[in-house]
Amino acid sequence: MCGIVGYVGKKQATPILIDALKRLEYRGYDSAGVAVLTDKGVEVYKTEGRISELEAQLPDINGLCGIGHTRWATQGAPTTINAHPHVSGNISVVHNGIIENYNELHKFLNNEGYEFVSETDTEVLAHLTNMYYKGNLVSAVIQGLKKVKGTYAAAFLCGDSKQVVAARKESPLIAGIGNGENFIASDVTALLKYTRDIVYMHDYEIVSLAGGQIQLYDFWGNPAKTHIDSIDWNIEAAEKSGYPHFMLKEINEQVTSVHDIMMGRVSKLNGDVALDEIKLSMEEIQNLERIVIVACGTSYNAGLIGKCLFEGLAGIHTDVEVSSEFRYSNHVLGDSTLVVAISQSGETADTLAAIREAKNYGCRAIAITNVVGATLAREAENIFYTRAGPEIGVAATKTFTSQLVALYLLAIYFARIRKRMDMDRSKRLLASLTQLPGMIQQILNSKDLIKKQAVRFSNAKDYFFLGRSLNYPVALEGALKLKEISYIHAEGYAAGELKHGPLAIISKDTPVVAIATRSPTYDKMLNNIREVKARGAQVLAIADLNDAEIDKNADAVIRIPVTDELLNPVLSSVVVQLLAYYSAYALGCPIDKPRNLAKSVTVE
Numbered sequence: 001m002c003g004i005v006g007y008v009g010k011k012q013a014t015p016i017l018i019d020a021l022k023r024l025e026y027r028g029y030d031s032a033g034v035a036v037l038t039d040k041g042v043e044v045y046k047t048e049g050r051i052s053e054l055e056a057q058l059p060d061i062n063g064l065c066g067i068g069h070t071r072w073a074t075q076g077a078p079t080t081i082n083a084h085p086h087v088s089g090n091i092s093v094v095h096n097g098i099i100e101n102y103n104e105l106h107k108f109l110n111n112e113g114y115e116f117v118s119e120t121d122t123e124v125l126a127h128l129t130n131m132y133y134k135g136n137l138v139s140a141v142i143q144g145l146k147k148v149k150g151t152y153a154a155a156f157l158c159g160d161s162k163q164v165v166a167a168r169k170e171s172p173l174i175a176g177i178g179n180g181e182n183f184i185a186s187d188v189t190a191l192l193k194y195t196r197d198i199v200y201m202h203d204y205e206i207v208s209l210a211g212g213q214i215q216l217y218d219f220w221g222n223p224a225k226t227h228i229d230s231i232d233w234n235i236e237a238a239e240k241s242g243y244p245h246f247m248l249k250e251i252n253e254q255v256t257s258v259h260d261i262m263m264g265r266v267s268k269l270n271g272d273v274a275l276d277e278i279k280l281s282m283e284e285i286q287n288l289e290r291i292v293i294v295a296c297g298t299s300y301n302a303g304l305i306g307k308c309l310f311e312g313l314a315g316i317h318t319d320v321e322v323s324s325e326f327r328y329s330n331h332v333l334g335d336s337t338l339v340v341a342i343s344q345s346g347e348t349a350d351t352l353a354a355i356r357e358a359k360n361y362g363c364r365a366i367a368i369t370n371v372v373g374a375t376l377a378r379e380a381e382n383i384f385y386t387r388a389g390p391e392i393g394v395a396a397t398k399t400f401t402s403q404l405v406a407l408y409l410l411a412i413y414f415a416r417i418r419k420r421m422d423m424d425r426s427k428r429l430l431a432s433l434t435q436l437p438g439m440i441q442q443i444l445n446s447k448d449l450i451k452k453q454a455v456r457f458s459n460a461k462d463y464f465f466l467g468r469s470l471n472y473p474v475a476l477e478g479a480l481k482l483k484e485i486s487y488i489h490a491e492g493y494a495a496g497e498l499k500h501g502p503l504a505i506i507s508k509d510t511p512v513v514a515i516a517t518r519s520p521t522y523d524k525m526l527n528n529i530r531e532v533k534a535r536g537a538q539v540l541a542i543a544d545l546n547d548a549e550i551d552k553n554a555d556a557v558i559r560i561p562v563t564d565e566l567l568n569p570v571l572s573s574v575v576v577q578l579l580a581y582y583s584a585y586a587l588g589c590p591i592d593k594p595r596n597l598a599k600s601v602t603v604e
C-alpha cells in the first residue's frame with residue numbers, strides 16, 4: 001500500500017520526508033521518491049527498491065517544503081520511472097489509490113498535448129493539475145480531481161510557492177499540526193515524532209499547508225472547518241493503527257480489501273465483469289476443456305472453492321493440486337487446459353515451479369497474486385492482482401478472502417462468455433458480491449461473541465472443523481489458521497467423511513466447529529452435528545442469521561448475514577479467522593510471527 005508524506009516549515013524538508021517515509025515502510029513498497037522545492041525549483045529524486053537506496057543517492061538538498069512517497073505498485077511495474085513523484089511542468093504529485101477512468105483521461109490529455117512517460121495512472125493527476133494551474137494550486141487541484149473517477153490520497157507541490165496541497169477520497173490521509181510547521185501523511189505513524197495534533201481528513205476535502213498555516217477546503221473550494229485530534233498512541237501501536245497485532249488489523253481490513261478488488265471490475269448495471277487483465281480470447285475461453293489450479297496452504301484452500309465455482313458456474317472441469325505434488329507428478333495437459341496459479345506472495349517456490357511445468361505442456365496460465373512485480377506475475381501471461389495491500393501477519397487472512405473474490409469474478413466472467421449464466425443471475429450475484437463488505441463489518445461487530453467461544457475452548461488439545469461442499473474448504477482453512485497461530489492441533493474434514501475414521505477420536509474433549517450455512521446439504525450437516533454430539537463433543541456452529549433450527553442442535557452459534565449461498569465462504573472465513581486469532585491471543589502466542597513459519601516460502 002503506497003505511503004505519502006508532505007512537509008512545509010522552517011526546517012530542512014528532506015530528512016523529515018525520509019524519516020516519515022521510513023515509518024511507513026511497514027505498509028510494504030517497492031519504490032520510493034521525494035520532490036523538494038529549492039532555490040533552483042523543484043528537485044525530484046526517485047528509485048526502485050528501498051528507501052535506503054533513495055537516501056544513498058540524494059545530494060545535499062536545501063529546501064523547506066516537499067512531498068515524498070513509497071509505492072506499492074498497482075498499475076505499471078515497480079520501476080524508477082513509475083516511482084512517484086510524477087511531474088508535469090511545474091507540478092509534482094504523489095498518490096495512493098486507483099484512477100479508474102485512466103484510459104479516458106490519458107486520451108483526453110494526449111489530445112491536449114501532454115506526453116506520458118510512465119505506465120502509472122497517477123501521471124494523469126500531474127498533467128491535469130498542470131493544465132488547470134493558473135497561479136492557484138488549490139483551485140487547479142480541485143478542477144483536476146473533478147475529472148477523476150476512482151480513489152486517491154494525493155499531495156501536490158508547485159515550483160511557484162512554498163505550499164503543499166493534498167486531497168483525499170477513499171484512501172487514508174491525515175494532516176499534522178506542528179509549531180510553525182505542518183505535515184501530511186498516509187497515517188499517524190509517519191508523524192508521531194513531530195506532532196500528536198492530527199486532522200483526520202474526510203473524503204473530498206482538500207488541505208493546503210503554507211506559511212505555517214493549515215487550511216481545509218471543501219470540493220468547491222470553500223474554506224472548511226478543521227477538527228484537531230490529539231493522539232496518545234506510541235509508534236508501535238500506530239503502525240498497527242491501534243490493533244494489538246497485524247493479523248487483527250488485516251482481518252478488519254477485509255471490509256476494504258473485498259471492496260477494492262471489485263473496483264472497476266464489476267458492473268452491477270449490466271451484470272458484467274470486466275477483466276482487462278485476462279488476455280484469453282472469447283474463443284479460447286469457450287474452448288477450455290479443463291482448469292488446473294495450483295497453490296499451497298491457504299491459497300490451496302481458496303483453490304478448492306475455485307473448483308466448485310468453475311465447475312458449478314462455468315461448466316469447466318477443474319482439478320486443484322498442491323503445487324509441491326503437481327511439480328513431480330505425471331500430467332495429462334494440453335493447450336485447452338488453463339492453469340490458474342494462486343499465491344498471495346507470488347514467490348512460493350513450489351507454485352512457481354508448478355506453473356513453469358504446466359507452461360512446458362503448452363497450457364495457458366493465469367496468476368492470482370497480491371504482489372505487483374512478484375516472480376509469479378512475470379511467469380504468467382495473465383495476472384489478476386488482488387489489491388489487498390500488504391499483509392504482514394504470517395497467517396493469510398485478507399489475501400484469502402480477496403483470492404475468493406478473484407475466483408468469483410473469474411468464474412462469472414467465464415460463465416458469461418460460455419453462455420452458462422444469464423444476465424439476471426449474474427446481476428444478482430454481482431449485487432450480492434458488492435454487499436459483502438458491509439456484511440463483513442457486521443461479523444466484525446460480533447467479535448466479542450467469537451472471542452468468548454475461542455477463550456472457552458482454548459485449552460483443547462484437538463479441534464475439528466467440519467463442512468460440506470463450499471463449506472468444506474472453509475473447514476480446512478479454519479483448521480489451518482487455528483493450528484498455525486495457536487499451536488492447537490486441528491483437523492478440517494468433509495463432514496460426510498467422519499464415519500470413515502475420525503469419529504473414533506471425537507469425545508467431550510474435542511470441540512467441533514460446524515460450518516452449517518444454508519445449502520442443499522444443510523440437513524446432512526445437521527445429521528453430522530448430531531453424530532458428534534452423540535459422542536459428547538461440544539459443537540460451535542457457524543450458521544445463517546435467520547436459522548432457528550440450528551439452536552436445537554449446536555451448543556453455541558455464531559451467526560453470519562444471509563447472502564447468496566455461493567458467497568458464504570467469504571463470510572464464514574472471517575469467523576474462523578477471528579476464532580483462531582482469539583484462541584492464540586488467549587494462549588499468549590506470538591500471533592504475527594508463529595514459530596517455524598515464514599510469510600513467503602521461497603524455498604522448496
Ligand code: F6R
Pocket residue numbers: 296297298299300342343344345346347348351394395396397480481484599600601
Ligand atoms: C497460512 C499461509 C500459508 C500460505 C502458503 C502459500 O496462513 O499463509 O499456508 O497460504 O504458504 O503462500 P502463497 O499464497 O504466498 O503462495
